[in-house]
Amino acid sequence: MFAGDCASTHDQVLSIQVTTHQQADIVRNISSQYETVLWSPTSPEYIGAHTEVHLFVPANKLGTVTDLLQTHHLTHQVLLDNTAELIEMQTRNESSDPRSSASYYERYHSLEDIYYWINKTAQDYPDMVKVTLIGSSYEKRPLYVLKLSGQQERAEKRAIWIDCGIHAREWISPAFCLWFVQYSLNFYNLNNDITEMLNSMDIYVLPVMNPDGYKYTWTTNRMWRKNRSLSKDSNCVGTDLNRNFDANWCTKGASNRPCDEIYCGKFPESEPEAEAVANFLRSHKDSVKLYLSIHSYGQMLLFPYSCSNEEVPNHAELFELVQEAAMKVKRYYRNNYKYGASAKTIYLAPGGSDDWAYNLGIHYSFTFELEDRGRYGFLLPPSLISKACNEALLALKSIALRVIQKTQSQP
Ligand code: ARG
Ligand code: ZN
Numbered sequence: 001m002f003a004g005d006c007a008s009t010h011d012q013v014l015s016i017q018v019t020t021h022q023q024a025d026i027v028r029n030i031s032s033q034y035e036t037v038l039w040s041p042t043s044p045e046y047i048g049a050h051t052e053v054h055l056f057v058p059a060n061k062l063g064t065v066t067d068l069l070q071t072h073h074l075t076h077q078v079l080l081d082n083t084a085e086l087i088e089m090q091t092r093n094e095s096s097d098p099r100s101s102a103s104y105y106e107r108y109h110s111l112e113d114i115y116y117w118i119n120k121t122a123q124d125y126p127d128m129v130k131v132t133l134i135g136s137s138y139e140k141r142p143l144y145v146l147k148l149s150g151q152q153e154r155a156e157k158r159a160i161w162i163d164c165g166i167h168a169r170e171w172i173s174p175a176f177c178l179w180f181v182q183y184s185l186n187f188y189n190l191n192n193d194i195t196e197m198l199n200s201m202d203i204y205v206l207p208v209m210n211p212d213g214y215k216y217t218w219t220t221n222r223m224w225r226k227n228r229s230l231s232k233d234s235n236c237v238g239t240d241l242n243r244n245f246d247a248n249w250c251t252k253g254a255s256n257r258p259c260d261e262i263y264c265g266k267f268p269e270s271e272p273e274a275e276a277v278a279n280f281l282r283s284h285k286d287s288v289k290l291y292l293s294i295h296s297y298g299q300m301l302l303f304p305y306s307c308s309n310e311e312v313p314n315h316a317e318l319f320e321l322v323q324e325a326a327m328k329v330k331r332y333y334r335n336n337y338k339y340g341a342s343a344k345t346i347y348l349a350p351g352g353s354d355d356w357a358y359n360l361g362i363h364y365s366f367t368f369e370l371e372d373r374g375r376y377g378f379l380l381p382p383s384l385i386s387k388a389c390n391e392a393l394l395a396l397k398s399i400a401l402r403v404i405q406k407t408q409s410q411p
Pocket of ligand 1: 042242295302306342346349351352353354355367
């Protein structure tokens, strides 16, 4: 390649430093054209002055895009130049490769694999795992929830809810749910924290809340975020399930345009995936004390509200919980997580499941954004799954044990 010729033959992910309002306009424009996919922030409307933007650019548009950036004095770095290779690495079936030492939980799995795993796990641990069907997706795929219980019978047991994979491209999220279930079952009666958690609380785990989207990221478009529902009056597909809940639904931070990544849907709970989760939580709202939703990326421990800049009544208490969890992650894994109320820590995002659960009465409600900070973004290599999951597990245990103490006197 000649000096000055920086066109790559690969799709790239660029990190673009926006400093002025005028530059923000330009990048907003670029990010909604040229077949680019915005990785961070989630939607062009979140791009302002002083924003670091992560943008996926297909190879045939790199010249055009980088020219535009240069013209407007926008500096950028290449975060990833090997997206195709990374995607190939993540979808390769290593189980047939005897040289691979990665365990089942250190790989990503197709939706079919995960359904098989759910079944197998229930069979292998009949006295600790029950599987419930809570509904089905737009394309009629089942939504299975695993209920994990310790062997101590208690009359009125409290419960934890954990969902993974609301957003299709955040593959580390379902990987975490599988990791968590496996860890809990393996270490029950071996690890004190897990033993106490499972003896005090039932744990409901929904490994893939958006199976249609997840499937689509394996077959067609690795960058897909939303579910796969069709709209009558648009050719664009999909609703953002984390904008579809009834919490200041479709106000600032969501979009009513079906083509947008943060499309809120036709009405609150218009999407069968969101409705199924909402129905389940409504019917278990007295027992569920802790709600947890797992996303990526950004390394953050967040709590309500996302849908408004107001503080929740127990803001200080929730802040302490995430602060303590983040401190532990820092101490044990030397990794920094941001923490705080969601709207103030990232951006306004109405219609989220965590806010909705909070307003339902589940006053310990959190969203985790797992690794990383953008080095690999949604394409986190399999070799980094174990660290991402271990540190999130530590944060989860820290919060759950505190919530168990705090809700002790209640039935
Ligand atoms: N990044 C995620 C999103 O855009 C989470 C943002 C925080 N929102 C929330 N409801 N917790 O949906
Ligand atoms: Zn997400």
